[in-house]
Amino acid sequence: xxQTVKPRLFxxxxxxxxxxxxxxxxxxxxxxxxxxxxGVELVDRIEDANILVITxxxxxxxxxxxxxxxxxxxxxxxxxxxxxxxxxxxxxxxxYAIYGPLDKYIDVDVNVAGCPPRPQAIAEAIxxxxxxxxxxxxxxxxPTKLETIFTDFExxxxxxxxxxxxxxxxxxxxxxxxxxxxxAIKITKTLEGYEHTIWHNTCCFCGNCSxxxxxxxxxxxxxxxxxxxxEEKYTDTHxxxxxxxxxxxxxxxxxxxxxxxxxxxxPKEEVPEMLTKSCPECRxxxxxxxCYR
Amino acid sequence: MSERVTIGPxxxxxxxxxxxKLSANDDKVVTHVDLINGFIHRGMESLVTxxxxxQNLILTERVCSLCSNNHPFAYALAVEKIAxxxxxxxxEALRVVADEVKRAASNLFNLAxxxxxxxxxxxxxxxMETRELMQDLKEIIWGNRMDMxxxxxxxxxxxxxxxxxxxxxxxxxxxxxKLASLTEQYEHDEKVVAxxxxxxxxPKADALRLGVTGPxxxxxxxxxxxxxxxxxxxxxxxxxxxTLRDAGDVHARAMCRLGxxxxxxxxxxxxxxNLPEGEIALAKRPHIPAGEATVRVEAPRGELIYYLKTDGxxxxxxxxxxxxxxxxxEALKVMILGxxxxxxxxxxxxxxxxxxxxxx
Numbered sequence: 001x002x003q004t005v006k007p008r009l010f011x012x013x014x015x016x017x018x019x020x021x022x023x024x025x026x027x028x029x030x031x032x033x034x035x036x037x038x039g040v041e042l043v044d045r046i047e048d049a050n051i052l053v054i055t056x057x058x059x060x061x062x063x064x065x066x067x068x069x070x071x072x073x074x075x076x077x078x079x080x081x082x083x084x085x086x087x088x089x090x091x092x093x094x095x096y097a098i099y100g101p102l103d104k105y106i107d108v109d110v111n112v113a114g115c116p117p118r119p120q121a122i123a124e125a126i127x128x129x130x131x132x133x134x135x136x137x138x139x140x141x142x143p144t145k146l147e148t149i150f151t152d153f154e155x156x157x158x159x160x161x162x163x164x165x166x167x168x169x170x171x172x173x174x175x176x177x178x179x180x181x182x183x184a185i186k187i188t189k190t191l192e193g194y195e196h197t198i199w200h201n202t203c204c205f206c207g208n209c210s211x212x213x214x215x216x217x218x219x220x221x222x223x224x225x226x227x228x229x230x231e232e233k234y235t236d237t238h239x240x241x242x243x244x245x246x247x248x249x250x251x252x253x254x255x256x257x258x259x260x261x262x263x264x265x266x267p268k269e270e271v272p273e274m275l276t277k278s279c280p281e282c283r284x285x286x287x288x289x290x291c292y293r
Numbered sequence: 294m295s296e297r298v299t300i301g302p303x304x305x306x307x308x309x310x311x312x313x314k315l316s317a318n319d320d321k322v323v324t325h326v327d328l329i330n331g332f333i334h335r336g337m338e339s340l341v342t343x344x345x346x347x348q349n350l351i352l353t354e355r356v357c358s359l360c361s362n363n364h365p366f367a368y369a370l371a372v373e374k375i376a377x378x379x380x381x382x383x384x385e386a387l388r389v390v391a392d393e394v395k396r397a398a399s400n401l402f403n404l405a406x407x408x409x410x411x412x413x414x415x416x417x418x419x420x421m422e423t424r425e426l427m428q429d430l431k432e433i434i435w436g437n438r439m440d441m442x443x444x445x446x447x448x449x450x451x452x453x454x455x456x457x458x459x460x461x462x463x464x465x466x467x468x469x470x471k472l473a474s475l476t477e478q479y480e481h482d483e484k485v486v487a488x489x490x491x492x493x494x495x496p497k498a499d500a501l502r503l504g505v506t507g508p509x510x511x512x513x514x515x516x517x518x519x520x521x522x523x524x525x526x527x528x529x530x531x532x533x534x535x536t537l538r539d540a541g542d543v544h545a546r547a548m549c550r551l552g553x554x555x556x557x558x559x560x561x562x563x564x565x566x567n568l569p570e571g572e573i574a575l576a577k578r579p580h581i582p583a584g585e586a587t588v589r590v591e592a593p594r595g596e597l598i599y600y601l602k603t604d605g606x607x608x609x610x611x612x613x614x615x616x617x618x619x620x621x622x623e624a625l626k627v628m629i630l631g632x633x634x635x636x637x638x639x640x641x642x643x644x645x646x647x648x649x650x651x652x653x
Contacts, residue, residue, distance in 0.1 A: 012303045013310050015333045017649045019358025019439040021309065022402060026428070029405075029421050046303065061331040062310060065302050091355050094343055097336035116358065116439050118432075160436035181348035206351040206442050211450055220436070 005137055007040045007130045010049035014066055014102070015059030019116035020083035024053060027119035027126075034150055035123050038130050046070070050077045051129050057085035057092045058100030070106055076136040080129040081111045082122055084182070087233060088202045090115065091182040103230065110146075111233055113226040115204040120153040125227045146227060159222040160207045163198050167240040169217035169260040170196060176209035176218050185209060185218075193243035194255065200226065200236045215260035247279035249286075254279035296321075298634055302332050309333055309648040313637065321634045326626050330652055337653040338613060345607040346372060346581060350445060356614075357650040358439040359402065362395040363592040364650075365444040367614070370525065371601040372446050374586035376579035382569040384448035385526045389564050390461075391435070391443035391451075392526075393557035398427040399593040400508075400550040403645040404479065407547055410639045411488040416478055423471045430464050433457075448574025458565045465558055472558065476551045479544075489544035493628035493640035496541055500624065507595020508553065509621045509644050512546035514539040519591040531560050543643040550645070553593070581605070592617055594645050616650035 013021050027033045028042060043049050046069050058066065081102050084090035089100040102108055109132050112125035127149040135142055155161065163184075172194035177185045184202040188195050209218045228236060244253035256276045257265075274283055300313040310332035316325035337356060341349050353364040366388060373380060401424035408417035428438045434457055435441035443449050453461070479485055495505070500513035510517050518535045520528040536552025538545035583605040589598045595617030602611040621644040628640045 010303075013332075015310070015335060015649075017355050017358045017361075018309050018647070019355075019361070022358060023439065025402075025405075026421060026425070029409075029418060030425055031418075032425070056333075057335065059332060059334055061334060062302070065310075065312075065332070069303050091352060092335045092337075092340065095336035095340050097334050115355070115437075118438060156433045158433055158436045160442070178345065179347040181344060181351040204351065204355070205437065206354070206440065207436065207450075208347065208351055208442070211445070212347065 005050070005134065007038060007051050007133060008043045008049050009040050009051045009053060009126070010043055010046045011053045011055070012046075012066065012069065014054060014056035014062045014086070014100070016056030016083060016085055020055035020085075020122075023116045023119050024055070024082065024122055027122045030119065033119045033123045035126065038127055040126065040130070047072050047074070049073060050133060051126065052077060052079045053082055053126065054079060054086055054102055054106075055082045056100075057089040057098045058102055058105065060097045060099050063099045063105065067105060076133065078110070078129040078133045078136065079106055079108045080125050081108050082125065083117060084113045084115050084201065084204055087111045087113050088199075090202055091204045093183065093202075103233075108230045111201070111228050111230060113201045113203070113228075114224070115206070117226060118155070118159075118224050120150065120155075121224050121226060124148065124150050124153070124225070128227055143229075146229060148225065155222040155224050157222055159224060160205050160220045162200055162221050162223040162226065163203055163205075163209065163218060163238070164221050165196055165198065165218050165238060165240050167196070167217070167242055169215045169258050170240070170242050171215060171217075171258050171261050172196065172242045172255055173214065175212050175214060179208045179212045181206065181208065190241075193241050196240045196242060198238040200238065201233055214264065215258060217258075217260065245276075247282055248277045249282040250279060252279050252281070300637060304638075307638065307641075309646070311641075311646075311648055315629075315634060315637065317634050323629050323632055323634060323637065326629050328622070328625065330648065333649045333652040335653060341612045342609055346446060346609070349609065349612075351442065354440050354442065356653055357647050359399045359647060360395070360592040360594065360597070360650060361440045362391050362443060363590055363597050364614070366392060367588055367590045367597055367599040368601070368612075369444045369446055370588040370590065371586040371599045372581060373579070374588060375584040375601065375603055376446075376581050378447055378575060378579045380447055381572045381575065383571040384573050386564050386569055387449045387451065387453065387573060388444065389527050389531070390453070390561055391441055391449070393561050394427055394431060395441065396593045397554045397557045398424055398431070400554050400645075401427070403642065404475070404547060404550060406642050407489070407543070407639070408485070410642055411484060413482070413484045416482065416485070419471075419478075420475060423468065423475060426464055426468050426471070430461065433460065445574055447579055448572070450574075452573050453565065453568060458568070461561065461565050465562060469558060472551075472554060476555070479547055479551060486544065488639070489547065490540070490542060492543045492636055493632060493643055494540070494542045495624050495628050497539070499627045500541065503624050503627070504620045505595070505624050506617045506620060507592070507645075508546050508549040509595065509624060511535055511549040512538050513541035517596065519589050519596050523589060525588070525590060527564065531563060533560060543639060546643045594618060594647055594650075595621065614653075616647065618644065618647045618651045622646065622651060
């Protein structure tokens with residue numbers, strides 16, 4: 001990459017569980033993550049830095065010290081928020097001791113969600129930070145879309161990355177919403193059906209939703225590209241509609257059991273047709289009438 | 294003349310935020326230590342009472358990413374104790390595998406930081422690269438390099454097939470000679486010996502008085518490893534051999550950690566080669582009645598105690614944990630007094646502090 005300025009990096013931990021910090025050390029000192037290609041220097045004093053890598057959800061205790069420390073940095077500089085905590089405070093959001101997220105206290109340029117992000121993602125985020133720093137120095141317009149710089153990184157099939165949903169299999173049973181520890185999933189009722197929303201920047205990539213999902217509708221993909229500009233932070237969601245069906249008997253809206261769920265209940269037997277066609281009320285009535293005919 | 298030195302809270306040599314106020318005399322020897330904490334306090338004891346038992350499996354994992362398997366492990370043991378369920382044997386074996394892989398990776402990270410702090414760059418790189426073997430293994434089998442999410446109530450979330458067992462054994466085959474080379478270097482390398490032997494000494498009497506645990510205790514000749522004293526899961530049969538040293542200095546603690554890794558490798562091999570058949574978790578989710586339970590496990594840093602109180606609802610009434618660093622931290626005052634200012638971060642690193650566990 002063409003360079004006009006030497007990137008000098010300083011890391012601040014604002015109360016993280018140290019996962020991101022450990023992974024940052026791995027990124028910085030293990031050659032396979034290519035950070036050396038960027039010519040980044042790790043500086044001892046925050047005054048010398050022009051790239052700040054910040055982890056953690058900003059605890060009450062850290063906040064004043066943090067503001068004092070960053071006031072010493074001379075512009076132009078770039079702020080890279082590493083980990084879900086720094087982006088949205090993630091799993092710690094509801095705590096009394098959390099004053100974050102980070103963007104309340106400093107202008108963030110690049111975010112990388114993950115719990116913790118892979119070193120590959122951290123390296124990519126820092127590379128984007130270096131690029132933005134150069135644009136700032138040369139007074140160039142900021143990039144509106146981030147092009148991947150390190151294209152040769154791969155993730156194993158089993159890597160727990162970005163969550164996805166197969167709306168065909170989902171029955172809107174709210175199991176994922178209940179077990180999600182960071183409140184990244186919300187299911188709301190609308191006129192057309194149930195709207196299933198996943199906030200990728202709040203997700204802590206634990207895989208609880210896919211583990212407990214009875215139909216395998218929600219699942220983790222191995223996509224680890226969670227590097228984003230600050231502007232994209234609140235819009236990175238996955239929204240799916242689980243539509244209502246009209247009951248063939250009474251005409252009311254209902255959510256039929258999906259094929260995946262029926263298959264679980266009737267592994268061998270023939271599936272009663274009315275399961276997908278009638279609403280629970282009508283099925284109850286039909287069964288009752290059949291018993292007393 | 295005394296000089297006042299402050300270190301932190303944001304310092305490149307500190308993994309986590311702590312704040313030291315030291316007084317030093319003309320020879321740069323520390324005469325007074327003031328430790329200021331609270332930077333990582335996230336109010337987790339309050340948070341766990343707001344979340345249900347399934348959510349807490351993950352929240353306890355986020356207490357600390359370096360011992361991130363021990364927290365949900367201890368939490369699951371506590372819930373199982375209250376529910377009165379017996380975990381399948383295969384699940385217990387798989388819990389040991391996850392725990393020992395994590396222990397090896399955690400200890401290697403601490404050793405890498407030691408090499409970093411004494412400016413032995415080659416050794417640090419070598420340690421980090423050896424650790425990468427474990428990290429890659431974690432990523433392939435559990436799906437994340439730090440937070441494995443291996444435990445669930447009444448069992449584990451993952452299973453090992455022949456292919457994965459093969460991968461583990463192959464990885465350990467590459468890992469073992471590298472570990473031997475590292476052990477040799479940490480034991481005898483001139484640079485390491487010069488900077489760590491006789492530094493930050495914790496005499497046995499002080500270690501007993503302060504109740505230190507884990508490698509800090511073993512470095513001072515005290516064996517209080519929970520896996521030996523009060524075995525849980527399969528440790529009763531595996532009989533871990535712990536490394537004991539008498540010197541009580543930074544070097545002794547490092548060597549105890551290396552010994553732990555060697556043992557971890559042996560135990561992982563033994564378990565995966567004779568993996569018991571059966572379920573990985575009970576089919577039915579347990580009913581959690583009102584009750585109280587206390588359990589203890591051995592984290593990479595020492596003894597971890599969990600206390601859980603339930604009232605029959607889906608959320609804990611109270612959960613509290615005593616972490617190894619809580620007692621080891623007090624020992625720092627003994628270790629740092631009389632040391633050079635330039636050794637302070639090295640001594641701090643030698644207790645393998647987990648501040649996010651302690652302040653939570």
